[in-house]
Amino acid sequence: MIIDVHGHYTTAPKALEAWRNRQIAGIKDAVARPRVSDLKISDDEIRETIESNQLKQMKARGSDLTIFSPRASFMAHHIGDFQVSSTWAAICNELCFRVSQLFPDHFIPAAMLPQSPGVAPETCIPELEKCVEQYGAVAINLNPDPSGGHWTSPALTDRQWYPIYDRMVAYDIPAMIHVSTSCNASFHTTGAHYINADTTAFMQLIQGDLFKDFPTLRFVIPHGGGAAPYHWGRYRGLAQELKKPLLRDHLLNNVFFDTCVYHQPGIDLLTGVVPIENILFASEMIGAVRGVDPETGHNYDDTKRYVEGATRLTPEQRRQIYEGNARRVYPRLDAALKKRGK
Amino acid sequence: MIIDVHGHYTTAPKALEAWRNRQIAGIKDAVARPRVSDLKISDDEIRETIESNQLKQMKARGSDLTIFSPRASFMAHHIGDFQVSSTWAAICNELCFRVSQLFPDHFIPAAMLPQSPGVAPETCIPELEKCVEQYGAVAINLNPDPSGGHWTSPALTDRQWYPIYDRMVAYDIPAMIHVSTSCNASFHTTGAHYINADTTAFMQLIQGDLFKDFPTLRFVIPHGGGAAPYHWGRYRGLAQELKKPLLRDHLLNNVFFDTCVYHQPGIDLLTGVVPIENILFASEMIGAVRGVDPETGHNYDDTKRYVEGATRLTPEQRRQIYEGNARRVYPRLDAALKKRGK
Numbered sequence: 001m002i003i004d005v006h007g008h009y010t011t012a013p014k015a016l017e018a019w020r021n022r023q024i025a026g027i028k029d030a031v032a033r034p035r036v037s038d039l040k041i042s043d044d045e046i047r048e049t050i051e052s053n054q055l056k057q058m059k060a061r062g063s064d065l066t067i068f069s070p071r072a073s074f075m076a077h078h079i080g081d082f083q084v085s086s087t088w089a090a091i092c093n094e095l096c097f098r099v100s101q102l103f104p105d106h107f108i109p110a111a112m113l114p115q116s117p118g119v120a121p122e123t124c125i126p127e128l129e130k131c132v133e134q135y136g137a138v139a140i141n142l143n144p145d146p147s148g149g150h151w152t153s154p155a156l157t158d159r160q161w162y163p164i165y166d167r168m169v170a171y172d173i174p175a176m177i178h179v180s181t182s183c184n185a186s187f188h189t190t191g192a193h194y195i196n197a198d199t200t201a202f203m204q205l206i207q208g209d210l211f212k213d214f215p216t217l218r219f220v221i222p223h224g225g226g227a228a229p230y231h232w233g234r235y236r237g238l239a240q241e242l243k244k245p246l247l248r249d250h251l252l253n254n255v256f257f258d259t260c261v262y263h264q265p266g267i268d269l270l271t272g273v274v275p276i277e278n279i280l281f282a283s284e285m286i287g288a289v290r291g292v293d294p295e296t297g298h299n300y301d302d303t304k305r306y307v308e309g310a311t312r313l314t315p316e317q318r319r320q321i322y323e324g325n326a327r328r329v330y331p332r333l334d335a336a337l338k339k340r341g342k
Numbered sequence: 343m344i345i346d347v348h349g350h351y352t353t354a355p356k357a358l359e360a361w362r363n364r365q366i367a368g369i370k371d372a373v374a375r376p377r378v379s380d381l382k383i384s385d386d387e388i389r390e391t392i393e394s395n396q397l398k399q400m401k402a403r404g405s406d407l408t409i410f411s412p413r414a415s416f417m418a419h420h421i422g423d424f425q426v427s428s429t430w431a432a433i434c435n436e437l438c439f440r441v442s443q444l445f446p447d448h449f450i451p452a453a454m455l456p457q458s459p460g461v462a463p464e465t466c467i468p469e470l471e472k473c474v475e476q477y478g479a480v481a482i483n484l485n486p487d488p489s490g491g492h493w494t495s496p497a498l499t500d501r502q503w504y505p506i507y508d509r510m511v512a513y514d515i516p517a518m519i520h521v522s523t524s525c526n527a528s529f530h531t532t533g534a535h536y537i538n539a540d541t542t543a544f545m546q547l548i549q550g551d552l553f554k555d556f557p558t559l560r561f562v563i564p565h566g567g568g569a570a571p572y573h574w575g576r577y578r579g580l581a582q583e584l585k586k587p588l589l590r591d592h593l594l595n596n597v598f599f600d601t602c603v604y605h606q607p608g609i610d611l612l613t614g615v616v617p618i619e620n621i622l623f624a625s626e627m628i629g630a631v632r633g634v635d636p637e638t639g640h641n642y643d644d645t646k647r648y649v650e651g652a653t654r655l656t657p658e659q660r661r662q663i664y665e666g667n668a669r670r671v672y673p674r675l676d677a678a679l680k681k682r683g684k
Contacts, residue, residue: 144528150492151528186486186493191545191580195569196538203533223573227537230572231565233605237631237642238533263575269611289579300579 001342002304003326003333004058005139006176006222006258006282007066007107009096011053013045016095020074023088027080036087046098055106057285061304067326067333068096069110069141073189075180077146082116082123089114089127097135104340108333110139110176113164115146117153122163132171138332139220140168142175144201149184149193156201156219157208165214172331174218174256177201190288198226202255206239206247211254218254218329220280224261224270232273248275256329258282259303259321262289267306276317280325281307343684344646345668345675346400347481348518348564348600348624349408349449351438353395355387358437362416365430369422378429388440397448399627403646409668409675410438411452411483415531417522419488424458424465431456431469439477446682450675452481452518455506457488459495464505474513480674481562482510484517486543491526491535498543498561499550507556514673516560516598519543532630540568544597548581548589553596560596560671562622566603566612574615590617598671600624601645601663604631609648618659622667623649 019039026033058066070092077085089112096109111131113124131137142164145151154160156177168175182193198221211217221228228235236247244250256278261267271279282303289300298305307313307321327334361381368375400408412434419427431454438451453473455466473479484506487493496502498519510517524535540563553559563570570577578589586592598620603609613621624645631642640647649655649663669676 151526153528155528184493186495186497186546187542188545188549188580191548191577192538192542195541195573195576196534199537199541199569200529200534203530204528206533207530223576227541227569227572230569230608230611231537231603231605233603233608233635233642234537234565234631235533236637237604237633237635238530240633241631261573261575262579263573263615265611265615266572266575269572269607273605273607289576289583291579291582293575293579295578300575 001065002063002281002322004063004066004282004285005220005280005326005330006260006284007054007068008071008284008287009068009092009099010071010286011049012071012095013041013049015039015041016091019091020088023084024079027084036091039091041095043098043102046095047102050099050103053286055103058106061302063283063304064106066107067110067139067330068099068107070096070112072141072178073181075112075143076148077115077143077180078117078148078183080116082114082119085116086114086127093127093131093135093137100136108336109135109137110141111135111137112141113143115143117147121161125163125167128164128167132173132332136336137173138330138336139173140175141178143179144177144197145179148180149182149187155204155208157204157210165217169214169216172216174220174329176220176222178222194223194288195226198223199228202226202228202235203238205251205255206235206244207242211251218256220256220258220329222258222260222282222284224259224266225257225274229257229270229273252278256280256325259307260284260301261306262300262303263293264306264309267303267310268312271310271313276320277325279321280329281322343407344405344623344664346405346408346624346627347562347622347668347672348602348626349396349410350413350626350629351410351434351441352413352628353391354413354437355383355391357381357383358433361433362430365426366421369426378433381433383437385440385444388437389444392441392445395628397445400448403644405625405646406448408449409452409481409672410441410449412438412454414483414520415523417454417483417485418490419457419485419522420459420490420525422458424456424461427458428456428469435469435473435477435479442478450678451477451479452483453477453479454483455485457485459489463503467505467509470506470509474515474674478678479515480672480678481515482517483520485521486519486539487521490522491524491529497546497550499546499552507559511556511558514558516562516671518562518564520564536565536630537568540565541570544568544570544577547593547597548577548586549584553593560598562598562600562671564600564602564624564626566601566608567599567616571599571612571615594620598622598667601649602626602643603648604642604645605635606648606651609645609652610654613652613655618662619667621663622671623664
């Protein structure tokens with residue numbers, strides 16, 4: 001079984017974006033503010049957007065199940081206040097839940113949180129609880145920078161995040177550390193901000209001792225861990241200078257990387273440097289890079305080809321990357337699969 | 343001959359830092375403001391700090407010549423105004439010039455600029471001209487984020503930078519894109535801000551068409567290009583979506599990466615992915631990572647070992663990385679060497 005731990009509903013029906021635009025207009029103009037009930041998306045529309053996009057590609061490429069969360073760049077936590085984020089997160093999470101209900105063999109939800117810059121993260125707990133308990137979410141996406149590229153929040157090791165971590169531990173769910181769109185003109189959203197955030201998060205975790213307080217807390221750093229595996233020696237050296245334990249002991253019981261690295265040498269490095277038990281298969285399809293690589297004739301984000309092409313890997317290691325590690329890091333996914341006899 | 347294109351005077355006599363602290367105190371208290379003439383550093387002091395540090399390591403590791411610039415994290419362009427930066431840059435550049443005079447076979451200067459957030463970059467031109475014409479500087483360090491982690495400047499492709507680029511082209515000198523210390527608590531200086539800046543700069547260059555306006559302008563992106571080579575497929579794919587030419591045509595006549603990647607798999611990836619003519623030997627010794635790697639028994643930043651260990655490289659390719667590319671990218675370095683019969 002091949003589990004893709006990183007998919008977003010990037011292909012949601014246009015009505016969603018239209019509603020969001022009205023919501024944004026409504027921040028300054030109460031008359032323009034839409035009601036949640038104004039958004040009407042039918043099951044057929046959802047089916048169509050999934051069957052002709054993500055599911056079609058999953059079948060073509062040979063992956064079975066995607067952990068599916070709202071479109072990352074559309075979370076846009078910097079827009080409006082908590083109430084705006086809260087309404088928006090509820091809508092987006094419900095849509096991903098509906099996808100998982102319509103395609104239970106192929107999608108299982110992960111939740112976005114109604115974060116808002118300067119607002120205490122614990123305000124997100126009711127949405128988190130609803131998504132886990134009512135929608136069967138197996139993980140959350142946690143945005144370390146709800147400001148959208150201005151980085152005004154405390155580090156991930158700060159106690160402000162602890163209420164979220166408490167709930168994660170109680171539910172035994174991991175968080176993917178995932179920023180949203182950049183509203184800082186210096187940072188291209190998917191080319192700089194996403195990758196920088198991954199790198200930044202990893203370094204924040206090196207600097208702190210978060211997993212002493214939360215020994216079972218788990219984070220997935222997407223996009224192959226940003227720059228971290230490429231600069232693994234730098235990070236081992238910086239941890240050493242900060243008098244931290246070896247990365248393996250300091251972080252690697254709790255921090256995992258996905259395989260969203262879009263060429264063979266990148267996956268070769270990732271799988272050569274990072275312990276196999278810390279690598280989870282993912283593609284972020286349909287996402288940031290949708291084209292066909294002229295050097296290979298295949299989609300850049302068809303990451304299964306690179307995992308297959310990583311000649312150093314044994315079949316058992318590939319099985320770990322494709323399935324075993326995901327079942328271990330996302331126990332609620334494992335439980336849901338077992339319930340279905342898988 | 344082995345040329346290290348990336349060294350900073352991180353070991354300058356303590357008097358420099360003491361003077362800087364007085365200068366910073368003097369921003370708010372004119373009485374505390376030191377005069378430039380208050381800073382007294384003798385040639386013997388300079389000799390001692392170099393001979394027992396950088397030069398000792400260069401001899402031990404087998405590199406010959408270092409392009410030497412002021413300590414990057416101490417540039418701190420976010421502190422004070424243009425006048426503060428201007429005085430500080432002049433002092434730091436003069437010190438590196440003195441190093442190059444005392445050790446002409448081993449050090450050649452690159453200049454820091456007196457950048458200041460919100461101040462037009464062209465104000466840096468007099469210092470740039472002085473360093474090239476009087477100090478023999480063969481390059482500059484250009485900070486894309488003088489705010490120190492708040493990223494308030496326009497992208498590197500913005501016309502605000504063009505006066506600097508005009509002078510670079512006229513002098514035929516490259517710029518290393520190098521940020522300074524982070525005053526944003528989210529970003530560890532050497533573990534996040536440096537690497538993020540490299541990635542950010544590369545993506546800004548992908549988004550723009552700067553080299554259409556400046557076909558001979560050259561940038562060196564340090565720290566192995568940040569995350570760019572590891573995510574080469576992503577960047578090829580993003581350039582493609584932005585309807586840009588292939589990276590080779592779009593950027594690689596003008597953009598170069600150094601070898602400050604502190605483990606063998608990172609250098610293997612860099613040299614496997616990026617054309618050899620775009621890779622310049624560097625260590626940033628003595629810099630961010632000063633320890634000994636317990637896995638190898640050697641210093642993390644002894645990057646020559648990794649270049650030697652990159653089994654894919656031919657001797658001729660190593661010669662390019664060590665010397666040939668640097669002579670081509672830094673023509674004033676080449677001219678200075680030829681003048682000395684090298």
